[in-house]
Amino acid sequence: MNINERILNDVTIMDLDGELAMEGNAQFRSRANTAIDAGARKLLVNMAKVPYMDSSGLGEIISCYMRLQKVSGRLILLNMNNRLQHLLVITKLAAIFETYDSEPEAVVSFDHPSQPVTQLAEK
Template sequence: MKLSSRKVRNVVILDIEGKILLGEGDAEIKQAMDELLSRGEKHVLLNLAKVPYMDSAGLGEIIRSFTAMRKSGGDLKLLAPNQRLIDLLSITKLVNVFDWYGDEASALASFSS
């Protein structure tokens, strides 16, 4: 898994590429999110456009990150999850917990509303 970040206005976008699995991606996301929280970032967008698959450990890390961001007064949203990830969110009853968007412009605009 590859992880890179960029900032657009007041939103940090984490671009993720590859599978998010136990021992392969979940720890990297945790480290990146912990760093963002320690810097006081409040708006994070996880770009999942290049994530073909996520297991329960990956989903668990995204839930942990979402909860930590909310507790700090911030928000974490999802960008471009594929149908498999949407199905995973639906099966786990999390599809309505996360705000998710199909395109970056809409996702970025949602942080200012």
């Protein structure tokens, strides 16, 4: 997995390229944790070039979401293909994650949320 990180205003954008599955998970986890440790509180994950995500990849997204919750941050998913959207629906996580198809809309939404953000409870 290749990850390009960029900052637009105060939003950290991670452009993922490759499968978010067993091999790409450690890279995503490391980069997301580094960004959060450095103070990122608005994380936009661009999934436009992610053809596939397995349950372990979904787990990494959930972990990142929960880590951001602990520091009053937000995670938004961008440009998810139909397969990835369907994965969120069948796992009932579509109600949890904010998703957008437009980067400008997603960036603006960090300051003007369009939907309530559901909290995930830690076990």
